[in-house]
Amino acid sequence: MARRRYPKKRKLPEEAVRVTIESLAHDGRGVTHVDGKAVFIDEALPGEQLEFIYTDMRKDFAEGKVETLLTRAPERTEAECPHYGRCGGCSFQHVMNAEQIKMKQGLLVEQFQRIGKVSINEFWEPLTGPYWGYRRKARMGVKYVAKKGRVLVGFRERRNPFLAEIESCKVMHPIVGEKLMDLSAMIGQLSIKDKIPQIEVAIGDTDCVLAFRVLEPATDADKEIMREFGHQHNISMCLQSKGPDTIKPLEGEPEIMPEYALPEQGIHFRFKPAMFTQVNYEINRKMVTRVMQEMDFNAQDSVLDLFCGLGNFTLPIATKAGRVVGIEGDLPLVNHAKENARLNNLSNVEFYVADLSKDVSGQAWARQKYNKVMLDPSRAGAADVLANLKKWEAEWVMYVSCNPSTLARDAGILVNELGYTLVKAGVMDMFPQTGHVESIALFKK
Secondary structure, eight states, X not given: OOOOOOOOOOOOOOSOEEEEOOEEOTTSOEEEEETTEEEEEETOXXXXXXXXXXXXXXXXXXXXXXXEEOSOOTTBOOOSSTTBTTBTTOSOTTBOHHHHHHHHHHHHHHHIIIIIOOOOOSBOOOBOOOSXXXXXXXXXXXXXXXXXXXXXXXXXXXXXXXXXXXXXOSSBOHHHHTOHHHHHHHHHTSTTTTSOOEEEEEEOSSOEEEXXXXXXXXXXXXXXXXXXXXXXXXXXXXXXXXXXXXXXXXXXXXXXOOEEEEGGGTEEEEOOTTSOOOSOHHHHHHHHHHHHHHHTOOTTOEEEEESOTTTTTHHHHHTTSSEEEEEESOHHHHHHHHHHHHHTTOOSEEEEEOOTTSOOTTSGGGGSOOSEEEEOOXXXXXXXXXXXXXXXXXXEEEEEESOHHHHHHHHXXXXXXXXXXXEEEEEEOSSTTSSOOEEEEEEEO
């Protein structure tokens, strides 16, 4: 077998370089150019003069970090978390809370113009909510470090594969974010403390479930330690031996199914710990309400909800529309969406499994007509399925996105190739303190 060759790491310049930051990248890093090469700098803001040092050098771009800040942008503030800069979970804490979403709207505008060749002429007011303690879903890393004599629980270091040594997390819901040291101490008592690589966190409106991925079976003594911790902190403790379908509560403990509600639509959902749900419930509720108001669903509507997941949009739409069809690529999610439809007594909704990155034109649901289409894809976007809009004859398309770059690309397809008009667009503060941009756009034929 031939030995794998790794590229030699480029020797980095050691001297600090003075620059002015020109703009923001889509991930929130400052952008400048040195000798014609783009350099992406953590925690740097447009207009600031600073000195940076290189942290990586590639053929087409480079990366760096601030060494000395010479001028401060008016939006800059001091980070509230003592672990900021070391922990990779956040990247925007150096920006004032209220200014973060304004910068993200600017990023959305830039991406639409540059990538999609589409101008946003009318904006929705940004959807905002809590700046801290909002995160209810996460996958936290776990690592026993013998030299430190402790277990690390949390997120990876910024641009580094190692777990950050943190004591708390301000963006996580407090039931978990303020208990990282308690979790660390509890895991440190287990015989399998070095056989737990991660914890799946799922927090509903009232319940919290932690699923511990275990590479070796827990002993009875381990389970008792975990059980006592769960009872003390009102947390359902589960073990996961392999894939997500192996997540089980400790023997003798009830299986807790977290729930979240959409009060304005009278809908509630149950979900399993590893299933996808939006991390920020307050923004999710506002987002669903905006979709319902702007799309003005009625009994004559036939609606197609693509990338529907658990039915986060499908079920509330079904309370107003005549017929709704939800499509999702993950079979367990589809089965759970059907169960949630039954739970909410909705009989005018259908769910089907389909890989929307492939040709779906031959499937029965895809040969029907829909006057309104809902899209909520992953970061990869929805380019592969957009060509079907012609035969669906959709008059309205609402697109929710977690990646402004692919939304901009797909907006270009909708407007410049398929003849839709961009009616309105906006941003939503789903992930405060991070560079993630959640956005929404409405198109009309």
